[in-house]
Amino acid sequence: MADVRWRGEYPMNPKADPATSPALPSGPDDLDVLREIEQRVLWLSTAMIDHANRVRPNPTGLKVGGHQASSASIVSIMTSLWFGTLTADDRVSVKPHASPVLHAINHLLGELDESYLTTLREFGGLQSYPSRTKDPDPADYSTGSVGIGATAPIWGALARRYVEAHFGGAGAGRQYSLLGDAELDEGACWEAILDPQVAELGEVVWIVDFNRQSLDRVVPNMGGTRLQGMFAAAGWQVLTVKYGRLLEDLFARRGGEVLRARIDGMSNPEYQRLLRCGPEELRARLIGTGTGTDGHTPGSHISGTDGHTSGTDGRTPGTGGRTSGTGGHTSGTGGHTSGTGGDAETIAGLLADVDDATLHAAIRNLGGHDLSALKQAYEAIDDTRPTVIFAYTVKGYGLATEGHPQNHSSLLTADQLRALAVQVGADPERPWAPLAEGGRAARHCADTASRLRRTPRQVQEAGDVPADFGRTPHGTATTQAALGRTLFDLTRQAPGVGARVVTVSPDVSSSTNLGGWLNKVGVFATSERRNWFDDDAETILHWRERPTGQHIELGIAETNLVGLLGELGATWSRWGQPLLPIGVLYDPFVERALEPWSFGIYAGGQSILVGTPSGVSLGPEGGAHQSIKTPSIGIEQPGCTGYEPAFAIDLEWCLLAALARLGRPDGRSAYLRLSTRPVDQSLANVPADPAARELRRRQAVAGAYAIRRHERPAVTIAAMGAVMTEALAAADRLGGLGIGADVICLTSPGLLFEAMRGRGGHGDAPTWILDSVFPSQRATPIVTVVDGHPHTLAFLAGIHQVPGTHLGVTTFGQSGSLDDVYRYHGLDTDSIVAAGLDLVD
Structure with missing residues (x-):
């Protein structure tokens, strides 16, 4: 190997001289063909x-x-993944900024018409980032919010396993995440990686585009070894593809190990600086005698790596690259390092036999750009545990901007684009020209398209969800407890529908009243596990883990909860099997989970999120667990209907209506804000007449109903949730003062707000609920009351442009009795009465 001379254009130029190119495998994996496709994808x-x-x-x-x-x-x-490894059962999440690469590949596969290639970031065209719901180009996962798209395949894998265990037909493909190394800064990644269930998901494969650049700079201390160790500690298989075949062959020459140690010892910025050097300066810097002058050659080729991992372990000889295990050493983080003494002489002697073109290509020859090295890594994947592949790359590889610290959003100039066209064999005057018809590359694209083509899935029906169980709750109850009771009734009255319900919680099952449900349906696990407490007479919560279980318990990480919730809510579109997923968490932590939950809805995941307990009604538990802003989320979140029922019957009706909207092309998610405050259920005054009861149900599901009408109202009290008790008491006291009050029980302010917009010609939401509950002839000054921020209901005064006073929570909560806490925040009966008197004075 010592006599080999490598051409400078390797590996990017498909027209490389066969006499000087390395030996390549033959057959469908022919690397010449893959390089031609790679070049076209780049272009x-x-x-x-x-x-x-x-x-x-x-x-x-x-x-x-x-x-x-x-x-x-x-x-x-x-290129290597799509055209050499993927199967039709596999799913891939593509890093956000690589959406043009996905579009290019799908075009070559015949999945995206040429007409769309000119519509990137155009209204109605190709999206900025891959989108399952908005893109004309098929995408397996929506990405764009850093860290969330990366973790989605983990939850997709768990959702697939659940569908396969309960209904079959979900297959067994791998779930790939292609992510940039900067995404590993996101806590969402590590929350997902560390969840105990994830270590069992052998179909999960992350491929890290390890270019060590952020938006503004080369990151000086992004150490591969540290990250590898973190994955390994979580039970992942860790593979590293650091150097390509050109560099490995240099390292195999006499003195090559000294050169390897020299490169491994460099910081990220020092190595990256080599990519911007001309031949003379490059040699001087490698030897350690560089002066620090620019020496940049315009339009120079590509790539660079940090050299943090030494690469002393796991080397597979003769693979055209290097796949390592988790080990290696970590370099220093400092600036310019230099060879000393005999090392410098050894490197100089080695480089003396290497021509400029070969050295130029070799210094850029990282494993993440070596198709043979990547293929070897994919073949080494252990499907018994999750795998991460660190593929060392160069940001801007193959472009004139390669390796520059500020190339994140840079654009090639017109001259540079023309030069790229010459380099890759494209025609800048016909940029979308197809591959040569009948050529090997075109045939390989067609073969790949056939191999990856999926059979369309017919979406199964979830079944008819009952609208009303027909019972009327009595006594004292909480809406939180009513959740579990409603799920029980569903399994009895509609077992087919109940079988599709799956609940998820982050270690709060019992404290959110799911214990009884969990005892009935069991906990989902891929294999049955013994319950060592099943013979303990004092055990109340029976933790029976089996593949038929319908509850999934995660660790205490709300981001994981909503990530899984989104994927469970997308199974109807992936495998044709609709699930009815319900996630339960403490309401104050809805805000913590808001971004990934919102992103899951954007990506087509239909689910129900239950926040409980909520508000300052927690009383003694104090401000740390008291939610204030969450009622607004129910109004503002696109693709979601928010409900906050006051009574158990309202919870039942709203939950059933929300379930009926899941798992279908026109489906919609829901957010239920529930309470642990016991409420006298007789206050609901549910009509006994069947027709009147049905009207009440329809109104409750549509957003509000009149719970009390006065013959001559002077004021309207509109309340939501647990404070309905105080609202009704205030109406009684005002009546004793000769002031009649209508009382409106709000269940969904968001639906009412949409109705108001619809009435104004902004949207097509039905408006009948406004005329039914807020008829103009009963328009009076209004007092709104909510256990949350008062602006949530302030818009109600605009229905008829009446004066209004809006009571709610505007400061952090306090510990204390319910009376003390309500008085402190102005939610007590006295405060409501006073507000009513002020309005009618």
């Missing part, structure tokens, strides 16, 4: 971004954007 992804920014008219001058460098970084990884 298409780069040209799409260029067209969006420089060709398409932009009369407003607003920045269009796009990420040519981030896309180029992962082209080799995605």
